[in-house]
Amino acid sequence: MTETKDMQVRIELSGRIDSANAAETENMLHEQTAGKDGLPIIIDAEKLDYISSAGLRVLLRLKKTDPDITLINVKTEVYDILEMTGFTEILKVEKAYRTISVEGCEEIGRGANGTVYRVDKDNVVKVYNNPDSLDEIRHEREVARLALVLGIPTAISYDVVKVGDCYGSVFEFLNARAFSGILATEPEKMDWCVEEYVKMLRKIHGTLVPEGKLPDIRETVLGWARFMQDYLPEEEGKKLLSLVEAVPKDNHMIHGDYHTKNLELQDDEVLLIDMDTLAVGHPVFELGSMYNAFVGFSELDHDVVREFQGFDYETAVTFWHKALAAYLGTGNSKKVREVEDKARIIGYTRLIRRSIRRHGLENEKTKAEIDHWTQELIELLHKYDTLLFVRNELEIDALNQNLPEVLRFVDANLEAADCSPKAQMQIDVAVEEIFVNIASYAYEGKTGKAYIRIEISEDPAYAELVFIDSGMPYDPLSRQDPDVTLPAEQREIGGLGVFLVKKTMDDASYRYEDGKNILTIRKNL
Numbered sequence: 001m002t003e004t005k006d007m008q009v010r011i012e013l014s015g016r017i018d019s020a021n022a023a024e025t026e027n028m029l030h031e032q033t034a035g036k037d038g039l040p041i042i043i044d045a046e047k048l049d050y051i052s053s054a055g056l057r058v059l060l061r062l063k064k065t066d067p068d069i070t071l072i073n074v075k076t077e078v079y080d081i082l083e084m085t086g087f088t089e090i091l092k093v094e095k096a097y098r099t100i101s102v103e104g105c106e107e108i109g110r111g112a113n114g115t116v117y118r119v120d121k122d123n124v125v126k127v128y129n130n131p132d133s134l135d136e137i138r139h140e141r142e143v144a145r146l147a148l149v150l151g152i153p154t155a156i157s158y159d160v161v162k163v164g165d166c167y168g169s170v171f172e173f174l175n176a177r178a179f180s181g182i183l184a185t186e187p188e189k190m191d192w193c194v195e196e197y198v199k200m201l202r203k204i205h206g207t208l209v210p211e212g213k214l215p216d217i218r219e220t221v222l223g224w225a226r227f228m229q230d231y232l233p234e235e236e237g238k239k240l241l242s243l244v245e246a247v248p249k250d251n252h253m254i255h256g257d258y259h260t261k262n263l264e265l266q267d268d269e270v271l272l273i274d275m276d277t278l279a280v281g282h283p284v285f286e287l288g289s290m291y292n293a294f295v296g297f298s299e300l301d302h303d304v305v306r307e308f309q310g311f312d313y314e315t316a317v318t319f320w321h322k323a324l325a326a327y328l329g330t331g332n333s334k335k336v337r338e339v340e341d342k343a344r345i346i347g348y349t350r351l352i353r354r355s356i357r358r359h360g361l362e363n364e365k366t367k368a369e370i371d372h373w374t375q376e377l378i379e380l381l382h383k384y385d386t387l388l389f390v391r392n393e394l395e396i397d398a399l400n401q402n403l404p405e406v407l408r409f410v411d412a413n414l415e416a417a418d419c420s421p422k423a424q425m426q427i428d429v430a431v432e433e434i435f436v437n438i439a440s441y442a443y444e445g446k447t448g449k450a451y452i453r454i455e456i457s458e459d460p461a462y463a464e465l466v467f468i469d470s471g472m473p474y475d476p477l478s479r480q481d482p483d484v485t486l487p488a489e490q491r492e493i494g495g496l497g498v499f500l501v502k503k504t505m506d507d508a509s510y511r512y513e514d515g516k517n518i519l520t521i522r523k524n525l
Helices: 022-033 053-065 076-084 134-149 179-185 187-205 217-230 234-245 283-294 303-309 313-328 333-357 364-383 400-416 421-442 496-504
Strands: 002-005 008-017 041-051 069-074 092-095 106-110 114-118 123-128 159-163 166-172 263-266 269-272 393-397 449-457 462-469 507-513 516-524
Touching (some): 008 053, 022 053, 076 092, 134 166, 187 269, 217 283, 234 364, 283 303, 283 333, 400 462, 421 496
Parallel strands (some): 008 041, 069 092
Antiparallel strands (some): 393 449, 462 516
């Protein structure tokens, strides 16, 4: 059967195409495409059960005379033949997908591109909003595989299905629970959820992505900032654009839609889902999206977060602030507020653009939201001259040549806390002695990692630094102090580094835990 409609030729194939009927099938195809040069040819293979090499040759000759050919509704068995022979690379081939219904299924997640439903105790399906989403599905599967290879625990879709007029990706999630559900039903687990949420976030942001493998979120945000030029006063519009332009390129991973519905607990493993927004860029762009998910969308209508996340606004705000402080590794409320404000600049920019593009200026309620977000954004733009912030944790190869980077990391945090020059110098000396000791001895000539965390406290005022390595167990504080009263000719070489740490710091402690050396020093400020 053939049909010419909407400036295309549609042909149905059925049964078998093999050596016995290949010539007949080829003649039929030529007859049905004759005189229709230049029109796309759609071959519906829903009823095609079998194809041999003879049938493949028919398709190849047709492709050479009519290049614009698409095979649709191809059964799995036929698709496998086309794929193994490379025909999926030279023809547009759309597989036939089984149809499922999500009617009555629990909704466990909703994002910009789709909604996730639990279809049974073992499986979930992400249904894409766009009916023509096969390319989006392929993209998400590709980036999820990339993330898994780079060490991010995630699930890979094992099937693609039709759900009504849309497509969906199916994932196996045996007895999995979203973090939103845990927070909603077990509020006593708030701190545990924060810890695991932040642990995953640090893992994401600590993952370096090979050049060109993921889109750069900075380019996307620049587009938002350019859009805002027509909706902000001239001075503030230029300021917003310049702030985004000043954020340096960063090839570390960001998720792009990181909230508690996109973390699943399966048995004892935490898995990241909804990977279609994966990108690279500076963490401030991630934090802006996170602020919106927990606070921004719900500032004027607190029911929004309950409908979206499943818990109340108070829980959302508490979780956001706890998670941000834990991510930054500081109890310094001034610093946490500063980083939150910078995240809000990104968050409000996105919210305003999103609402305007959805005709928000034409509705009284949404216009009030736009006015609120715009006023908040303008005030923030007057407060800050950079979107950058200092992170309180550093993971680095334990090599002597990396000492300057370690000191830059520490000094940036101390300067942000208005640390006195004398205290900063003493802390720098202690940091150098400890890091060089790890680099020189911890891994016995091999290369390992050093992890440094700094926390600045306001009341009481102190700086606390934690050094962690996975080298051989060694407590440097147990070493006997040198006798500094001896004359030069009687003194041993070495031993002064740890002595200086003990003398200049107000507290120092060591423990060996889970195969790691953990050395903590504290300096009162």
